[in-house]
Amino acid sequence: MLNLTLTKSKHFCRRIIGQALIAGMCISSSLVTLHANAEELGYPEKEELKFGFIKLTDMAPIAIAYEKGFFEDEGLYVTIEAQANWKVLLDGVIDGRLDGAHMLAGQPIAATIGYGTKAEIITPFSMDLNGNGITVSNEIWQQMKVNIPKRPDGKPVHPIKADALKPVVEKYSASGKPFNMGMVFPVSTHNYELRYWLAAGGIHPGFYAPHKGDTSGQIDAQALLSVTPPPQMPATLEAGTIYGYCVGEPWNQQAVFKGIGVPVVTDYEIWKDNPEKVFGITKAFSEKYPNTTIRLTRALIRAAKWLDENNNANRPEAVKILSQSNYVGADYDVIANSMTGTFEYEKGDKRDVPDFNVFFRYNATYPYYSDAIWYLTQMRRWGQISEDKPDTWYKEVANKVYRPDIYMKAAQSLVDEKLMAASDFAELANEDGFRNPQTHFIDNIVYDGTKPNEYINKFSIGLKAGDKI
Numbered sequence: 058m059l060n061l062t063l064t065k066s067k068h069f070c071r072r073i074i075g076q077a078l079i080a081g082m083c084i085s086s087s088l089v090t091l092h093a094n095a096e097e098l099g100y101p102e103k104e105e106l107k108f109g110f111i112k113l114t115d116m117a118p119i120a121i122a123y124e125k126g127f128f129e130d131e132g133l134y135v136t137i138e139a140q141a142n143w144k145v146l147l148d149g150v151i152d153g154r155l156d157g158a159h160m161l162a163g164q165p166i167a168a169t170i171g172y173g174t175k176a177e178i179i180t181p182f183s184m185d186l187n188g189n190g191i192t193v194s195n196e197i198w199q200q201m202k203v204n205i206p207k208r209p210d211g212k213p214v215h216p217i218k219a220d221a222l223k224p225v226v227e228k229y230s231a232s233g234k235p236f237n238m239g240m241v242f243p244v245s246t247h248n249y250e251l252r253y254w255l256a257a258g259g260i261h262p263g264f265y266a267p268h269k270g271d272t273s274g275q276i277d278a279q280a281l282l283s284v285t286p287p288p289q290m291p292a293t294l295e296a297g298t299i300y301g302y303c304v305g306e307p308w309n310q311q312a313v314f315k316g317i318g319v320p321v322v323t324d325y326e327i328w329k330d331n332p333e334k335v336f337g338i339t340k341a342f343s344e345k346y347p348n349t350t351i352r353l354t355r356a357l358i359r360a361a362k363w364l365d366e367n368n369n370a371n372r373p374e375a376v377k378i379l380s381q382s383n384y385v386g387a388d389y390d391v392i393a394n395s396m397t398g399t400f401e402y403e404k405g406d407k408r409d410v411p412d413f414n415v416f417f418r419y420n421a422t423y424p425y426y427s428d429a430i431w432y433l434t435q436m437r438r439w440g441q442i443s444e445d446k447p448d449t450w451y452k453e454v455a456n457k458v459y460r461p462d463i464y465m466k467a468a469q470s471l472v473d474e475k476l477m478a479a480s481d482f483a484e485l486a487n488e489d490g491f492r493n494p495q496t497h498f499i500d501n502i503v504y505d506g507t508k509p510n511e512y513i514n515k516f517s518i519g520l521k522a523g524d525k526i
Contacts, residue, residue, distance in 0.1 A: 098470050101132045101349040109140045109149050109158035112288050112385045113305040114396055115185045115334050116159040117375055118416060120384050121360035130359075131352035139383070142286045143242040144174075150337060151176045157353065159184065160337035163244035163432045165458045170433075172244065172267065172441050177340035181354045181463035183424045184334040184361075186415040189247055189324040190309035190400070191254060193222070193301035194294055198319040198403070200225045212406050216326035216499060219258020226260055226279055239285035239293060239302035243274060246333055248282065249435040250324050251303035255280055256518040257500040265440040266526040274439065276526060294318050305333070306414070307387040310394040310401060319403050322499075325412060329497030330419055332428040343463065354467035355476075357422070362477065364416040372397045417481075424464055426490035427506025429455035434509050438519035440526050451509040461490050 106128075110116040119137060122128050128135045140146035140158070147164050149155035151174065165178035193201065204221035206214040229236045240248040243265075252262040263278025265271065275281050285293050290308045293299050295317045303324075312318035324331055336357060343350045363371055376396050380389045394401050400410040415421045430451045436442045465485065471477040494505040502515050514521045 098351060099348045101352050102346040103156070103349045104132055105134050105136075106156040106349070106353070107136045107138060107154070109138055109146045109155040110384075111143060111146060111159060111286075112139055112387075113159075113188075113334075114307055114379055114385055114392055114414065115188045115305055116384070117364055117379060117414075118184055118357045118360040119159055119336075120378055121363055121375060122356040124378055125360065125363060127356035127359045128353070131356050133349070133352055133356065137383075143245070147174060147176075147178075147337075150178065150339060153339075156342060157336060157338040160335050161242055161245045162332055162335050162428065163246065163249070163436075164242075165335065165337045166429055166432050166454065167244040167436070167441075169458050170436075170442070170454060172436065173272075177457075178337050179340050179343055179458055179460050180335035180337050180424050181343070181350060181460045181467070182336040182357050183332055183422055183428065184336055184357075184416070186330045186332060186419060186421045187323065187325045187412060188333050188395075188414050189250060189303060189305050190320040191251060191301060191303045191322050192290075192294070192309045192312045192318045192320045194297075194318050195316075197222070197225060197300050198321070200228075201321070213403070215322070215402070215408070217321045218499060219255050219260055221258070221321075222255075223259050230279060236280045237299045238280050238282050239290055239299040239304070240282050241287050241290075241304060242284060243272065244432075244436070244441070246324070246331070246432075247303040247305070248274075249432065249439075250327050250331070251282060252435070252439060254303075254322060254327050254499065256516065257498075259518075261518055262439070264520070264526050266443070267441065268443040269526070271526075276440070291315055291317060306395045307385060307391045310391050311387060313394070313401050313404055314388070314391050316404065320400070321402065323400060323410060323413060325410060327499045328495075330412065330415065330421075332421075332425070332431075335424065343460070350463060351467045351470065354463060355471055358417075358464075358467060358471060359476065361417040361422045362481065365418050365421075369398055369411070420484055420488075422464070423485055423488065424459040424461050425492055425506075426452065426455040426459055426461075427492045427504075429459045430506045430509050431504060434513050437509075438513055438516060440520055443525065445510075445522055448507075448509055452507075455490075459490070461488065 146158050150158050165180050168174050168176040168178045201221045208214055226236045240251050255262045261279045263274050264276040265274045287304050287308050290302045290304045291311045309320040376393045379385045379392050395413050398411040399407050400413050401407040433451050468482045472479050491506050494503050496503050504512055
């Protein structure tokens with residue numbers, strides 16, 4: 058097992074070598090000129106860093122940046138530490154125990170607006186697209202199957218909509234049994250994806266009412282959603298505490314391998330190429346250590362490129378790294394089941410999903426304002442934001458949290474140093490931070506990040522303009 062904490066002597070040697078290399082760059086007058094303000098990319102103000110993560114495959118850019126020496130190329134000497142849950146991770150970044158972390162995309166946004174914990178967290182780097190799934194127990198799957206059309210070979214037609222689950226939920230409700238499901242955190246993509254999928258099938262996932270002190274998210278709910286840490290999802294399902302869950306990999310495929318559940322839909326099918334995790338740091342860190350911030354962003358961009366290049370040719374090596382106990386710690390075959398371009402639904406029903414995990418292509422690493430605004434629309438839709446906000450408010454919050462300016466400085470410096478090609482970022486040359494209206498949702502509702510209130514009002518289930526719990 059790899060020890061991620063460098064020994065003092067080894068660390069010292071690497072640090073001296075790193076400083077010598079940077080000094081050599083100075084002597085040769087090859088310091089990088091930044092595109093935005095023509096300043097030199099200087100020494101990292103803070104060299105020794107500790108980053109946190111949760112045991113999920115989408116923490117891969119951090120692991121690869123470490124293992125491939127991309128952090129050390131930047132003069133950064135990093136310790137990587139798994140965290141018990143998302144709250145512990147967020148608190149660690151806020152109190153300075155961690156310098157940065159693999160975060161749920163909703164965490165920096167929620168912290169900035171003061172939902173749950175109040176803190177100024179930013180992200181200069183989006184870690185991936187897609188990567189989640191919704192799994193149900195074998196018992197629930199057998200009840201759902203009768204409601205799902207079949208292909209000529211007898212396998213279910215995908216994507217499977219929550220319409221197939223609705224009669225099951227109604228039966229449980231009629232018998233007085235609550236229909237319990239798990240998600241990983243109240244402001245997680247998983248919570249919003251599960252809610253989105255359920256609501257699109259006519260199942261109400263419940264409202265929050267923080268202004269009344271109710272943060273359960275179960276007001277008026279037909280399916281009751283509660284928090285379970287990702288690695289505990291399969292065991293909680295097996296125990297019968299929940300009937301299904303939404304989680305990232307490898308914990309959907311783990312249910313298949315253990316024979317305890319069936320993934321019914323991926324988030325790629327709920328919202329094609331949806332943003333998933335981000336790398337979060339405090340605003341104070343970015344302002345105190347601006348060079349360090351750009352350098353860690355550079356390392357993560359290079360890692361993401363490595364993960365996707367040559368049609369995912371590096372994925373088997375990445376899976377081997379992630380299977381180590383100090384990273385994700387699941388079996389190689391379990392991680393590879395989704396990480397290498399396939400996804401197994403019902404046992405034996407493995408299908409090609411080449412974009413199940415995307416780390417660099419489709420501008421995956423660029424922190425789009427419109428991605429942040431989508432999360433805010435879902436917070437408002439389900440009551441985590443209690444009152445109406447004008448469109449300008451959504452844009453202002455996104456501008457505070459998502460920092461494409463930092464990202465583009467890092468990207469341009471990589472191009473200037475010829476560590477990456479200009480073509481790697483060609484589509485970002487005139488980027489304004491808003492994706493074109495997105496159409497690939499399971500309910501066919503179009504999302505335009507420049508019109509958040511108009512978007513919120515399109516849904517049949519959820520709060521609309523003027524509504525309050």
